[in-house]
Amino acid sequence: MSLLEIKDLTIHYVTKDSIVKAVNGINISLEKGETIGLVGETGAGKTTTALGILGLIQSPPGQVVGGEILFSGTDLLKASDHEMRKIRGDEISMIFQDPMTALNPIMRVGDQIAEVVYLHGNCSRAEAVKRSIQMLEMVGIRAERSREYPHQFSGGMKQRVVIAMALACDPKLLIADEPTTALDVTIQAQVLDMMNKLKKKLGTSMILITHDLGIVAESCDKVAIMYAGRIVEYGSLEDIFHNVSHPYTIGLFGSMPSLDKDVDRLSPIPGLMPDPSALPSGCKFHPRCTSAWEECSKVEPELYEISPGHCARCLLFRKEGAVNE
Amino acid sequence: MSELLRVEHLKKYFKTPMGMLHAVDDVNFSINQGDTLGVVGESGCGKSTLGRTVLKLIEPTDGRIIFDGRDITFIKEKENLELRKQMQIIFQDPFSSLNPRLSVADLIADPLKTFHLYRNPEERKKKVHELMDMVGLAKRFEYSYPHELDGGRRQRIGVARALSLSPKFIVCDEPVSALDVSIQAQILNLLQDLQEQHGLTYIFVTHDLSVVKHISNDILVMYIGAMVEKSPAKELFKLPLHPYTKGLLSAIPVPNIDIPKKKVQLQGELTSPIEPKQQCRFVARCQYATEACHSKVPEYEEVLPGHFVSCHNVRSINGL
Numbered sequence: 001m002s003l004l005e006i007k008d009l010t011i012h013y014v015t016k017d018s019i020v021k022a023v024n025g026i027n028i029s030l031e032k033g034e035t036i037g038l039v040g041e042t043g044a045g046k047t048t049t050a051l052g053i054l055g056l057i058q059s060p061p062g063q064v065v066g067g068e069i070l071f072s073g074t075d076l077l078k079a080s081d082h083e084m085r086k087i088r089g090d091e092i093s094m095i096f097q098d099p100m101t102a103l104n105p106i107m108r109v110g111d112q113i114a115e116v117v118y119l120h121g122n123c124s125r126a127e128a129v130k131r132s133i134q135m136l137e138m139v140g141i142r143a144e145r146s147r148e149y150p151h152q153f154s155g156g157m158k159q160r161v162v163i164a165m166a167l168a169c170d171p172k173l174l175i176a177d178e179p180t181t182a183l184d185v186t187i188q189a190q191v192l193d194m195m196n197k198l199k200k201k202l203g204t205s206m207i208l209i210t211h212d213l214g215i216v217a218e219s220c221d222k223v224a225i226m227y228a229g230r231i232v233e234y235g236s237l238e239d240i241f242h243n244v245s246h247p248y249t250i251g252l253f254g255s256m257p258s259l260d261k262d263v264d265r266l267s268p269i270p271g272l273m274p275d276p277s278a279l280p281s282g283c284k285f286h287p288r289c290t291s292a293w294e295e296c297s298k299v300e301p302e303l304y305e306i307s308p309g310h311c312a313r314c315l316l317f318r319k320e321g322a323v324n325e
Numbered sequence: 326m327s328e329l330l331r332v333e334h335l336k337k338y339f340k341t342p343m344g345m346l347h348a349v350d351d352v353n354f355s356i357n358q359g360d361t362l363g364v365v366g367e368s369g370c371g372k373s374t375l376g377r378t379v380l381k382l383i384e385p386t387d388g389r390i391i392f393d394g395r396d397i398t399f400i401k402e403k404e405n406l407e408l409r410k411q412m413q414i415i416f417q418d419p420f421s422s423l424n425p426r427l428s429v430a431d432l433i434a435d436p437l438k439t440f441h442l443y444r445n446p447e448e449r450k451k452k453v454h455e456l457m458d459m460v461g462l463a464k465r466f467e468y469s470y471p472h473e474l475d476g477g478r479r480q481r482i483g484v485a486r487a488l489s490l491s492p493k494f495i496v497c498d499e500p501v502s503a504l505d506v507s508i509q510a511q512i513l514n515l516l517q518d519l520q521e522q523h524g525l526t527y528i529f530v531t532h533d534l535s536v537v538k539h540i541s542n543d544i545l546v547m548y549i550g551a552m553v554e555k556s557p558a559k560e561l562f563k564l565p566l567h568p569y570t571k572g573l574l575s576a577i578p579v580p581n582i583d584i585p586k587k588k589v590q591l592q593g594e595l596t597s598p599i600e601p602k603q604q605c606r607f608v609a610r611c612q613y614a615t616e617a618c619h620s621k622v623p624e625y626e627e628v629l630p631g632h633f634v635s636c637h638n639v640r641s642i643n644g645l
Contacts, residue, residue, distance in 0.1 A: 041506065157594075184532065185577055189576035211505065211506060212578060215578045217579065241580070242582075253580065254510070255509065256506055257540075259574075259577060260579070266539070273505075
């Protein structure tokens, strides 16, 4: 049994004027110790998916319309608030994008870590404090700094505190939402390196949300490329990097200035991300797609299998004679 | 190609309660007409301050800025204003650099009004349309307001504003950092096209090394206010000489799973730019640091033709 199995997850934001279809029928499965990268641009639905797993979609306007999130066999969408509170921070924890706003500015960092342990860990305050110091040392912060406040730490150090907090209860699943986007490259390299080592050591599974394919190449086993609330390509790291298939993914690679090749002009994806409250008909990518033909605006493609485990949501990969379900 | 801008021993210090903050410390470079100089470094290294000081948006503390054969370091405010027609800037954040209460057409016409150009409303409108066309903004957005547009379009407004006075020289201060990759590529291509059409000269300030390699002729690497290395763009990536540049380059995550990673990981973080000691600024994070590095500021010297480095041990480290 997989650790996490998301089936047909659909999340909408319902407002007075419109329905924003943020996540539309996403399927993901994740084994123990595996890392999956969720890649996409702003508004692709990456963060909404993550918040959905944690049951943190604000309602209203958010609504989980359908689907299942099976975590170790239990459906998180059916869990009560009380049960979710127990799971959150303990078995599933999250690293947020911006370490500057994720920490409480008027609480010592050691206490902030100890709080998680105390609330979930069935232990005394003293034990929780001990654990918090142990965690700080694990992420490379000296024990005596546990009595300092967040503003006394630099951005990279703050993110280490956030990571220590997320890992304090030995979660089975860690969701990292753009964990290094706010950091400088040299600090990013340090933090990623540390995360990869800790993940291996503790056997934690991870969902890594990012827009940087370089980070994906360094840290992930599987990749899901998202566009307009859908997974458009899904496969192992090798599938995506050696046999990139969906026109959107190809466009993403073409948009990134490369360090090892010299190109005069980048080949960006023309046009813009569609308005999520007024998505185009048919394939959601067809207005920007260079290989689109007439049918693309009428038929919504499914995820077609290209090779075992590698799928793309594009009519190019529809097998001739296959019966549409 | 003729030289358009030359900066000699430029310094900008800020007074703080803790002492002098050396934001830009002894920076030298020159740019030829039509070229792009990329300035890279981590946050707090003084790259944005450098861009703004060159434009005289901030008064320099010391040094010389020679633009188009003329020393503009300490000219009067009025002359400064005249200079703005020739030197412009594109800001990082298209969300906060545009007045939310002006429509797109007004935003683009704003610099024209400031300089009393195109006084006839009809002509001005024509010019605005021309500029919108140039940066790829459809005419239907003329009466839209910034909040109605996405980041890419907003940044196009910023580009149009900078271009409206037909400048020779533009400082691009992280113009694509706030944008998504696919939009980032569109803006980069636009900037390159405009450069070719109008013979523009850019200083391109960014923290993103892959962007800077793509767009620049020369690259200047800064570290806590000081320049550590300057070389032609391609050479810098093939043969980085300074230990900091080496670390910086190997820290970039490469979207390619076939290249085995050999990481020179930089430990620690930037030290304080306030009252720096008389030593190499990189010494705390450098794995090659020797005694000389702790006691003397390294000289900025031409190690290979066109390739400048400030490091005491550059020859021994690289076997030159």
